[in-house]
Amino acid sequence: MIKIAVDAMGGDNAPQAIVEGVNKAIETFDDIHIQLYGDQEKINQYLKANPRVSVLQTTEVITGEDEPVKAVRRKKDASMVVAAKAVKAGEADALVSAGNTGGLLATGLLVVGRIKNIDRPGLMPILPTFSLEHKHLILMDAGANADTKVENLHQFAILANYYAKKVLNIENPRIGLVNNGTEEGKGNELTKQAYELLKNDTSLNFYGNIEASTILNGLVDIAIVDGFTGNAILKTLEGTARNIFRALKDVLLNSGIKAKLGGLLVKDALGSLRDNFDDTKEGGAVMLGVKAPVIKAHGSSNGEAFYNAIRQARKVVQTDVVNDISNYFESEK
Template identity: 45%
Template sequence: MKIVIDGMGGDNAPYSVVEGACMAVNEYGVDIIITGDEKIIKEELNKYDCDKSKIEVVHTTEVITNEEKPVTAIRRKTDSSMVVALKMVKDKKADVVISAGSTGALLSGGVFIIKRIKGISRPCICAGMPTMEGGFTLISDTGANVDCNKQNLVDFARMTDIYAKKVLGIDNPRVALGNIGTEDGKGNALVKEVFDELKGMDGINFIGNMETREILNGVCDIVICDGFIGNIIVKTMEGSVLSLFKKLKEVMTASTKSKIGALLMKGELKKLKELLDYSSYGGAPFLGVDGGVIKAHGSSNAVAIKNAINQGIKFYNGNVLEEIRNFGGLDEQ
């Protein structure tokens, strides 16, 4: 198996990408292709000690930025590090593509270049939210599909369930429907329809409706929702945690007394902050396209890149694509 990384994507590219790739070669013995500016990438590679025969650099001349319109960028910048990486998966030269670059462009590229798996109504970008217990909860879609129908959400449930089992190693993932109340019959028209479908679905451990206030407490493994709601959940949670930590910092420096108090609690608070650091929870898989696509955080450091590569390895070894193709084929019949 081979993993291709968009060498120029992300805030710290290509530096963290190259460093993370070297770490992954040492740790997992995986074969890696890095796309991007050959000169800079090779210079960076020289800084690290690993089996360089495992890393191939493919030179590209263009870079897609976050400011560009995703679809236009993917169509026009055919020699960009991202498009070339996506094409390698399309052409079976690599099994999984990882990028810390523009999310929009990666999703568009996933659909336009790699293409949807037959029978899957819509692919979804599924991200893990840290919980207070140290684990995390998957949000089925965090922005790929802002307008969904019943079938889309049902497909998200199947795909995230497979991912949780095969990549995260969760035996019997607890699948919940993101809602505004826990009782049956709660929610808007779409959510009510989806509830009935999930309830009757074989092979899924559907535990019912869940209020989003519970997510941080780790009461389920997967929350099913459309990309608009998912994005609202992730950003509201992230914003609340960040704002609260910012305010805590103010509180801690408000008086000499509290400054001393803060100093005494420093170690514990740091642990808590790390626990809730969204960027350390690996990348988000784009499920439903016919190849492995993992979006790493834009601010990924080398360890985050290494973790995303490990995720890619598990994605391949877990046979996730084949599993998704199988049920996609079922729906098609």
């Protein structure tokens, strides 16, 4: 039985959306046991009774206003922290939370713990692309590390490569380095040195430099970037997609009868397009480099999005990718 610790109080729509996602996951998968951490009274309002769901009372929550490291150290009974302690103790196999990103990253490092010889874990979302052949893009790192060293970028590539092979079943993932040009020799000192490390690592299928403008075109399976830039790219993509669909809707509804009729004709197609670019279908962002799977679901997750994060956690545990990563790095030095 796969045991998944869930922070029931994290996220904009907690605990209702979290519990709705749990209800669906329990109905869908008969090989999981979910441990919900949070306010029992609030959780039980939405929870469907099931012997494979446990509710464990906690009294504190790490909020968006909290300073992450201080909150993890001071709020000992926070739902996120107590759930992570269960993972560290071996009482659960994975942690899923839609809560404060900084808090979850600090919890992953301070409670779950970093894998030996990994300098800095990365935060890795999986994005939909415009390519019919290569439908997924791994973005690594998307915000765990604002300041990044060249060795970190190399390790991010190795981590993401393991995930792509084991979890996404991509046989020989193509790895690109996000840069301000595609030619070798482009970029700042960080990307120039990272290029050489990636090019000379024969265990990696290094494609070369890629630009942010083509990141979703299917040229690569993995895009390597420092966390500051990666987070900016992620938020730009999310905001652009949201605004494009909002603008289309406004134009179709407010441009006269012909536009409205046209809108009715293309409504299903636009809905399908929007669904294709819903990144919550892939689950959440994985914190790779810690000793157990830690999944960061979207803060605005509804029940369906949180269900997908649980589904992702289950698959990560099944593939044992974290153990493979640990064995690789622990044997390196």
